[in-house]
Amino acid sequence: MSDMISARGLIKRYKSVTALGGIDLSVPEGTVLGLLGPNGAGKTTAVRIISTLLIPDEGTVEIAGVDVLAEPDKARSRLGLSGQNAAVDEYLTGFENLDMVGRLYGFNRARSRARATELLEMFSLSDAGNRPSKTYSGGMRRRLDLAAALVAAPPVLILDEPTTGLDPRSRNEMWAVIRDLVRDGSTVLLTTQYLEEADRLADDIVVIDQGTSIAHGTADQLKDQFGADRIELVVADPAHLGAARRVLETVSGGTAQVDEDSRELSVPAVEGAASLMDALRQLDAEKIAVSDIGLRRPTLDDVFLTLTGHATEKAEDADNANGPAGTTEAKAPR
Numbered sequence: 618m619s620d621m622i623s624a625r626g627l628i629k630r631y632k633s634v635t636a637l638g639g640i641d642l643s644v645p646e647g648t649v650l651g652l653l654g655p656n657g658a659g660k661t662t663a664v665r666i667i668s669t670l671l672i673p674d675e676g677t678v679e680i681a682g683v684d685v686l687a688e689p690d691k692a693r694s695r696l697g698l699s700g701q702n703a704a705v706d707e708y709l710t711g712f713e714n715l716d717m718v719g720r721l722y723g724f725n726r727a728r729s730r731a732r733a734t735e736l737l738e739m740f741s742l743s744d745a746g747n748r749p750s751k752t753y754s755g756g757m758r759r760r761l762d763l764a765a766a767l768v769a770a771p772p773v774l775i776l777d778e779p780t781t782g783l784d785p786r787s788r789n790e791m792w793a794v795i796r797d798l799v800r801d802g803s804t805v806l807l808t809t810q811y812l813e814e815a816d817r818l819a820d821d822i823v824v825i826d827q828g829t830s831i832a833h834g835t836a837d838q839l840k841d842q843f844g845a846d847r848i849e850l851v852v853a854d855p856a857h858l859g860a861a862r863r864v865l866e867t868v869s870g871g872t873a874q875v876d877e878d879s880r881e882l883s884v885p886a887v888e889g890a891a892s893l894m895d896a897l898r899q900l901d902a903e904k905i906a907v908s909d910i911g912l913r914r915p916t917l918d919d920v921f922l923t924l925t926g927h928a929t930e931k932a933e934d935a936d937n938a939n940g941p942a943g944t945t946e947a948k949a950p951r
């Protein structure tokens with residue numbers, strides 16, 4: 618398989634900040650690479666360099682074999698960029714937005730209109746196609762933005778946090794759309810701060826934090842390598858939370874996560890089932906009543922916590938984590 622995206626040694630510094638400290642990324646044809654990292658990790662910086670919008674201090678990028686720094690226009694014709702709604706003009710209708718992009722690409726009137734209609738259909742926006750896009754929901758705008766990136770049917774798609782701030786249903790719809798595109802042969806680089814998104818969509822995951830790649834592998838490989846089984850426990854009486862915590866931390870040697878509202882605790886189970894048995898015995902000895910207890914396989918969230926020392930944002934809290942729409946990088950290559 619040949620790499621449709623290949624980035625080597627990307628470095629980008631802003632005065633005091635090293636946004637990227639030497640990142641390598643490879644995306645074989647027809648696959649999805651998830652670039653996973655918290656806010657400020659350097660995801661957008663990498664995306665902007667790869668999509669010709671920003672010149673790196675050091676490093677090289679090839680898109681479909683085209684050197685992005687040497688031939689940016691040619692590279693641009695092979696990629697579609699979608700992120701942060703930026704390509705959408707909210708005063709135009711969905712149809713007009715797509716038609717405008719087609720005309721910018723030099724399509725004649727008939728071809729441009731036909732492509733706009735086709736894309737509205739593909740993204741379930743036909744009914745809304747003649748409404749100004751400022752009346753669209755967040756999910757509809759994201760779909761329109763992605764549709765705009767697809768007008769010229771580029772083989773490579775770069776999606777910068779395509780579902781940040783979306784409600785779960787819109788997120789699921791977007792995932793389905795992305796899966797369809799990959800099934801039809803697109804190569805995708807996707808940035809996300811959601812483990813679940815990387816888990817569901819990405820063939821391969823690169824985890825970055827503070828401009829550096831800290832792990833690389835499939836979701837399963839990362840879980841095996843960096844995750845541990847966890848004991849999860851719900852105490853029957855909230856007054857026992859503190860005592861249960863001490864028991865679990867003694868058994869585990871790790872730090873417990875405690876959710877007081879749900880009376881739930883969890884710790885790494887270093888020795889798997891043996892740790893669980895141990896915990897049960899001690900809880901019983903201390904007469905701590907338990908309404909639920911079990912062993913859970915690691916999730917990518919656990920991996921992330923292990924790697925970075927901090928949990929990721931929950932999807933529901935992440936509205937506008939990208940800042941307002943219409944920032945400068947918005948004028949994506951079309």
Ligand SMILES: Nc1ncnc2c1ncn2[C@@H]1O[C@H](COP(=O)(O)OP(=O)(O)O)[C@@H](O)[C@H]1O
Nearest residue numbers: 631634636654655656657658659660661662663
């Ligand atoms: N134009 C800029 N000037 C100064 N610092 C920047 C600029 N763009 C990004 N940064 C900094 O670079 C780091 C990475 O930012 P970014 O790539 O936007 O991260 P992410 O997309 O993962 O949230 C952050 O610390 C950010 O503040």
Ligand SMILES: [Mg+2]
Nearest residue numbers: 660661662939
């Ligand atoms: Mg970003």
